[in-house]
Amino acid sequence: MTEYYIGLMSGTSMDGLDAVLVDFSQQRPQFIAHHHEPLPLDLAQQLHQLCQLNGDQELHNYAQADRDFGRYSASVVKHLLQQQQLTAKQIVAIGSHGQTVRHQPFGQPSYTLQLGDPNSIASLTGIAVVADFRRKDIALGGQGAPLVPAFHQAVFAEANHSRVILNLGGIANITVLPGASEQVSGFDTGPANTLLDQWYSYCHPLATERFDRDGAFAAQGQVQSDLLARLLSAEFFLRAAPKSTGRDDFNLAWLQQYLRGHEALADVQATLTELTAVSVANAIAGLSFNASRPLEQVFVCGGGVYNQTLMKALQRHLPDQQLLSTAQLGVQPQHVEAMAFAWLAYCFIHRLPANLPAVTGASRRAVLGGLYLAE
Ligand SMILES: Nc1ncnc2c1ncn2[C@@H]1O[C@H](COP(=O)(O)OP(=O)(O)OP(=O)(O)O)[C@@H](O)[C@H]1O
Ligand SMILES: [Mg+2]
Incomplete structure (x- = not known):
């Protein structure tokens, strides 16, 4: 049945x-x-x-x-x-x-x-x-929010390994599966596709595509480190968990208060992509794991897994972890x-x-x- x-x-x-x-x-x-x-x-x-x-x-x-x-x-x-x-x-x-x-x-x-x-x-x-x-x-x-960590635990947890499940949806959120019987944790790390999509559409008002396919537009730009630092000073990134967020916090009006008005459009896309990668990596760096089960693998789901510029940036900021798709665990990321x-x-x-x-x-x-x- x-x-x-x-x-x-x-x-x-x-x-x-x-x-x-x-x-x-x-x-x-x-x-x-x-x-x-x-x-x-x-x-x-x-x-x-x-x-x-x-x-x-x-x-x-x-x-x-x-x-x-x-x-x-x-x-x-x-x-x-x-x-x-x-x-x-x-x-x-x-x-x-x-x-x-x-x-x-x-x-x-x-x-x-x-x-x-x-x-x-x-x-x-x-x-x-x-x-x-x-x-x-x-x-x-x-x-x-987030509500998905309990499901991630039900389908992705493994007793002998620590795992992080990273969802790159509109917002990025992580689920920490520390293995054995240790407590599962998780929280939103900040913006992912919602901000990338909004900026991309703002720059390409006539395009039928509403997102930066494969991260190609971001790849044309240079990360602006001063802008990145200003964005990272936002209150949400400094908060301790439990925390969750949405478009209420991360939208074009929010972004515009940090722009000085002279940035090239692709540079902003590159910087926002880097913002997602850095905020996720910072959140993961702040986690602690049992010494017998160090975090070696991060499994990614959500549409952001197809953004190559974002995935490369993430891997650069997480040099000690292997970045994999949840497809490796039997569930397609989308x-x-x-x-x-x-x-x-x-x-x-x-x-x-x-x-x-x-x-x-x-x-x-x-x-x-x-x-x-x-x-
Ligand atoms: N090929 C691709 N290249 C770049 N980005 C992509 C690609 N495919 C999908 N995306 C991004 O993924 C987004 C959709 O992802 P997803 O459906 O996981 O987000 P969501 O609906 O906000 O999800 P969540 O339920 O986690 O909040 C698109 O808006 C786009 O930004
Ligand atoms: Mg979706």
């Missing part, structure tokens, strides 16, 4: 929705299929606007984008089902992250906001939806985060707690999410 779940993830890069079909009937989650659908341009523009403060008619625009993203999510699920010749009845549940439009874990009070109406997804697909994964952790005093949300839905259905207080800072472990029935 199979136990199929679908995971839906669209991160801060807002590049599109990743949908994965996962079978949980075996001891380890089995990947079955993946479908990625780029975010339609008009919906992307709507969402970009919602991520900025002081937009006009925020509530109205929010409510419409919530419905639109829900319907778009449902269409991606239907495509995946069709591709696999499966019916709704064969899927236990969909785990939908939704699209983050605000993330204020250090606010008073703190909050995080994901849109993508789960009622629409459930009604249009005929499949139960588990959604709203982050707010229970926030309610318990946590950051509500599937990991969506699989995590299929797993989070699985945990909810089985009433298993899924947050790690050592990661998020929540007061206790808890079952995450809410259920939206199809019937």
